[in-house]
Amino acid sequence: xxxxxxxxxxxxxxxxxxxxxxxxxxxxxxxxxxxxxxxxxxxxxxxxxxxxxxxxxxxxxxxxxxxxxxxxxxxxxxxxxxxxxxxxxxxxxxxxxxxxxxxxxxxxxxxxxxxxxxxxxxxxxxxxxxxxxxxxxxxxxxxxxxxxxxxxxxxxxxxxxxxxxxxxxxxxxxxxxxxxxxxxxxxxxxxxxxxxxxxxxxxxxxxxxxxxxxxxxxxxxxxxxxxxxxxxxxxxxxxxxxxxxxxxxxxxxxxxxxxxxxxxxxxxxxxxxxxxxxxxxxxxxxxxxxxxxxxxxxxxxxxxxxxxxxxxxxxxxxxxxxxxxxxxxxxxxxxxxxxxxxxxxxxxxxxxxxxxxxxxxxxxxxxxxxxxxxxxxxxxxxxxxxxxxxxxxxxxxxxxxxxxxxxxxxxxxxxxxxxxxxxxxxxxxxxxxxxxxxxxxxxxxxxxxxxxxxxxxxxxxxxxxxxxxxxxxxxxxxxxxxxxxxxxxxxxxxxxxxxxxxxxxxxxxxxxxxxxxxxxxxxxxxxxxxxxxxxxxxxxxxxxx
Amino acid sequence: xxxxxxxxxxxxxxxxxxxxxxxxxxxxxxxxxxxxxxxxxxxxxxxxxxxxxxxxxxxxxxxxxxxxxxxxxxxxxxxxxxxxxxxxxxxxxxxxxxxxxxxxxxxxxxxxxxxxxxxxxxxxxxxxxxxxxxxxxxxxxxxxxxxxxxxxxxxxxxxxxxxxxxxxxxxxxxxxxxxxxxxxxxxxxxxxxxxxxxxxxxxxxxxxxxxxxxxxxxxxxxxxxxxxxxxxxxxxxxxxxxxxxxxxxxxxxxxxxxxxxxxxxxxxxxxxxxxxxxxxxxxxxxxxxxxxxxxxxxxxxxxxxxxxxxxxxxxxxxxxxxxxxxxxxxxxxxxxxxxxxxxx
Numbered sequence: 001x002x003x004x005x006x007x008x009x010x011x012x013x014x015x016x017x018x019x020x021x022x023x024x025x026x027x028x029x030x031x032x033x034x035x036x037x038x039x040x041x042x043x044x045x046x047x048x049x050x051x052x053x054x055x056x057x058x059x060x061x062x063x064x065x066x067x068x069x070x071x072x073x074x075x076x077x078x079x080x081x082x083x084x085x086x087x088x089x090x091x092x093x094x095x096x097x098x099x100x101x102x103x104x105x106x107x108x109x110x111x112x113x114x115x116x117x118x119x120x121x122x123x124x125x126x127x128x129x130x131x132x133x134x135x136x137x138x139x140x141x142x143x144x145x146x147x148x149x150x151x152x153x154x155x156x157x158x159x160x161x162x163x164x165x166x167x168x169x170x171x172x173x174x175x176x177x178x179x180x181x182x183x184x185x186x187x188x189x190x191x192x193x194x195x196x197x198x199x200x201x202x203x204x205x206x207x208x209x210x211x212x213x214x215x216x217x218x219x220x221x222x223x224x225x226x227x228x229x230x231x232x233x234x235x236x237x238x239x240x241x242x243x244x245x246x247x248x249x250x251x252x253x254x255x256x257x258x259x260x261x262x263x264x265x266x267x268x269x270x271x272x273x274x275x276x277x278x279x280x281x282x283x284x285x286x287x288x289x290x291x292x293x294x295x296x297x298x299x300x301x302x303x304x305x306x307x308x309x310x311x312x313x314x315x316x317x318x319x320x321x322x323x324x325x326x327x328x329x330x331x332x333x334x335x336x337x338x339x340x341x342x343x344x345x346x347x348x349x350x351x352x353x354x355x356x357x358x359x360x361x362x363x364x365x366x367x368x369x370x371x372x373x374x375x376x377x378x379x380x381x382x383x384x385x386x387x388x389x390x391x392x393x394x395x396x397x398x399x400x401x402x403x404x405x406x407x408x409x410x411x412x413x414x415x416x417x418x419x420x421x422x423x424x425x426x427x428x429x430x431x432x433x434x435x436x437x438x439x440x441x442x443x444x445x446x447x448x449x450x451x452x453x454x455x456x457x458x459x460x461x462x463x464x465x466x467x468x469x470x471x472x473x474x475x476x477x478x479x480x481x482x483x484x485x486x487x488x489x490x491x492x493x494x495x496x497x498x499x500x501x502x503x504x505x506x507x508x509x510x511x512x513x514x515x516x517x518x519x520x521x522x523x524x525x526x527x528x529x530x531x532x533x534x535x536x537x538x539x540x541x542x543x544x545x
Numbered sequence: 546x547x548x549x550x551x552x553x554x555x556x557x558x559x560x561x562x563x564x565x566x567x568x569x570x571x572x573x574x575x576x577x578x579x580x581x582x583x584x585x586x587x588x589x590x591x592x593x594x595x596x597x598x599x600x601x602x603x604x605x606x607x608x609x610x611x612x613x614x615x616x617x618x619x620x621x622x623x624x625x626x627x628x629x630x631x632x633x634x635x636x637x638x639x640x641x642x643x644x645x646x647x648x649x650x651x652x653x654x655x656x657x658x659x660x661x662x663x664x665x666x667x668x669x670x671x672x673x674x675x676x677x678x679x680x681x682x683x684x685x686x687x688x689x690x691x692x693x694x695x696x697x698x699x700x701x702x703x704x705x706x707x708x709x710x711x712x713x714x715x716x717x718x719x720x721x722x723x724x725x726x727x728x729x730x731x732x733x734x735x736x737x738x739x740x741x742x743x744x745x746x747x748x749x750x751x752x753x754x755x756x757x758x759x760x761x762x763x764x765x766x767x768x769x770x771x772x773x774x775x776x777x778x779x780x781x782x783x784x785x786x787x788x789x790x791x792x793x794x795x796x797x798x799x800x801x802x803x804x805x806x807x808x809x810x811x812x813x814x815x816x817x818x819x820x821x822x823x824x825x826x827x828x829x830x831x832x833x834x835x836x837x838x839x840x841x842x843x844x845x846x847x848x849x850x851x852x853x854x855x856x857x858x859x860x861x862x863x864x865x866x867x868x869x870x871x872x873x874x875x876x877x878x879x880x881x882x883x884x885x886x887x888x889x
Binding site for chain 1: 558563564565566567568570571573574577578579580581582587588589590592593594596597598599600612614619620622624667668669670673867868869870
């Protein structure tokens with residue numbers, strides 16, 4: 001069961017059509033004010049006008065649970081739960097798991113005066129007796145507050161001084177005072193010798209000092225860092241994949257959502273925005289093979305950079321995946337699309353057949369399309385438009401949960417310092433070499449790009465999911481909720497890691513994975529809002545191979 | 546069974562505001578789904594359903610918060626809440642642990658409830674409660690994310706509480722100006738209240754000074770079935786069966802409810818006579834089925850000549866302190882404020 005995220009739709013195009021009448025209409029702004037403030041503070045969205053109805057449903061649910069012969073805990077495991085904040089829907093979805101219960105006798109009584117059956121509303125009498133303190137906390141207020149999240153406590157004095165200096169140096173850079181910044185750099189190099197650089201703040205500080213040096217002495221064009229070969233990048237990516245759970249989480253969660261979206265469809269087509277070694281796909285192929293009713297015909301289109309030395313690495317990956325698919329009896333076809341930048345890809349290259357169900361999968365790619373020039377149309381809009389024109393059954397989006405695209409340098413620097421400290425901290429939990437060392441280099445490249453590059457050279461333009469939601473709903477997408485199944489998969493993935501400290505959280509239908517309480521990566525799923533015929537008809541000239 | 550449920554639901558509805566009823570009933574039903582008859586717990590679903598909020602270093606209503614890792618080995622996190630001062634509207638990372646400036650700053654170490662199995666320091670309901678305590682008591686609050694049952698049994702929760710206490714006591718930036726000491730209070734609700742008692746015991750044994758204990762509807766029990774347990778079983782959100790489940794989940798396997806963790810003044814408990822235990826404020830809800838055990842706890846303290854104040858809220862149910870929409874809430878908050886404010 002898929003629910004509208006009504007809060008984000010309010011304010012955008014009114015009258016978005018919904019094909020199923022069971023979905024609640026999107027809340028208009030006035031209606032949002034009606035949310036019970038106290039329950040909002042507890043994390044639940046319930047309209048004051050619906051409180052009584054929700055209460056009655058809860059009563060009914062309790063009766064159903066008491067009278068049910070089934071093992072409740074088994075039922076809880078088998079049901080997929082969505083968006084627990086929307087209490088009314090959650091209760092209803094649970095109620096639907098029980099056979100129709102006769103109406104609870106306590107709800108209806110015969111009015112002694114009129115002899116009619118009326119709803120026994122015990123709350124009407126008590127409301128006047130209860131002291132109701134006016135609600136002064138609005139849900140919107142809590143949602144819109146800027147959040148600066150910090151995790152680790154720094155115990156060493158030198159550690160704190162190092163942070164102070166990093167910030168001050170960054171401030172100098174922002175003001176253009178490079179000579180003062182340089183003297184800070186020297187001081188910091190000195191301090192580094194007194195701080196433990198194997199872990200904690202010392203380790204990540206070193207990378208930030210390097211990035212600042214690069215910016216000051218080599219300028220903001222990126223230079224050699226961005227010139228790393230595709231092959232190198234793939235190796236580093238692979239080690240990052242092995243060393244910590246972030247990419248695995250991305251793959252597991254996206255695959256679960258795609259699997260659920262493809263339920264009941266026989267011709268499916270996955271478009272992967274960044275194929276790499278295709279690490280995500282064996283699991284999906286195997287899950288499809290085990291699908292009750294049999295696997296669909298699966299097409300995979302993998303996008304990746306062209307290989308320089310005459311190799312066709314995309315095709316090699318495709319061949320390996322085809323072999324796997326063959327071994328589990330899944331009809332499979334692969335197509336590689338070589339492009340050095342995602343914005344160079346045109347929809348016709350993907351050869352989407354209108355009869356197939358399409359899943360678009362973007363793992364940390366969309367942020368690269370956020371151009372810095374406010375006068376040009378950012379490539380993101382073009383790409384989102386053509387994605388929408390494909391009318392995908394689902395678009396899975398995983399992005400770094402970070403605010404690294406603000407124009408102010410100091411703000412960006414500070415955010416990155418927090419974010420990458422946390423990420424490095426989480427890497428400490430990994431002891432396997434050389435995964436860890438190479439994974440660190442992978443992360444270091446991101447840091448360098450965020451801190452020392454500008455303009456088109458800066459591609460690591462991470463934005464938090466809250467911003468992506470606005471952007472995506474504005475572009476005509478609506479969120480699909482990731483449910484408790486995906487959450488459970490993610491949690492189970494984490495228990496495979498001996499490191500305690502990773503945490504998965506559900507929030508309004510999306511999932512985040514973080515270290516301790518700081519989310520570092522966010523996964524969400526989307527579908528195009530189908531209110532109008534697509535503006536870019538897909539050419540219907542190609543058949544499936 | 547259905548018949549008595551009718552009566553139960555009706556009575557219940559009469560004594561709490563509607564939104565409180567919805568909140569607590571929701572917890573009750575959700576928790577029923579999480580406990581398995583074999584004693585295991587559906588942790589994935591529990592975490593999925595729990596509404597959490599992130600820390601926020603930007604002040605909201607004069608309070609900001611941040612998370613700290615107190616013990617790497619056990620991944621023991623705590624959330625610290627501090628009052629914002631006028632000068633720094635947006636503290637940066639190095640200022641979060643700025644030394645407290647007042648003559649006397651109470652530091653309240655808070656243990657959230659959840660019957661040892663549910664909730665976390667970042668659960669929305671407890672984040673809200675801790676923020677209130679900051680303003681109310683002009684205190685710094687540290688909410689401990691202790692390890693939970695059934696995955697982590699006795700004494701893990703107490704160990705984590707003790708670790709947190711030691712950590713707090715050794716922070717120079719939490720020392721009050723007056724005497725360069727950290728002024729510590731322990732507070733907690735439900736299982737958190739139980740943890741307060743046991744951590745205070747350890748503090749006493751090692752000579753660490755705790756100024757006061759605040760126990761809100763503390764979770765205690767025993768083998769015997771008391772009159773309140775029988776009278777109120779199933780009437781106000783809580784059943785004896787679920788209480789038994791949580792004790793079985795927390796206590797060491799094979800132990801019964803007269804274990805001293807559950808029944809500190811019972812047959813296996815220890816007397817506190819002649820011992821300098823912190824003064825206690827114990828809040829008991831008149832509609833809580835375990836009140837006989839809570840009242841026995843108060844008696845146990847009195848018999849040992851310990852300073853204790855009992856606040857018996859006749860018409861209150863469990864969780865009344867979660868939403869500020871009833872008189873009991875305000876009464877208790879006032880008393881807590883007086884309790885903490887009385888050491889200057």
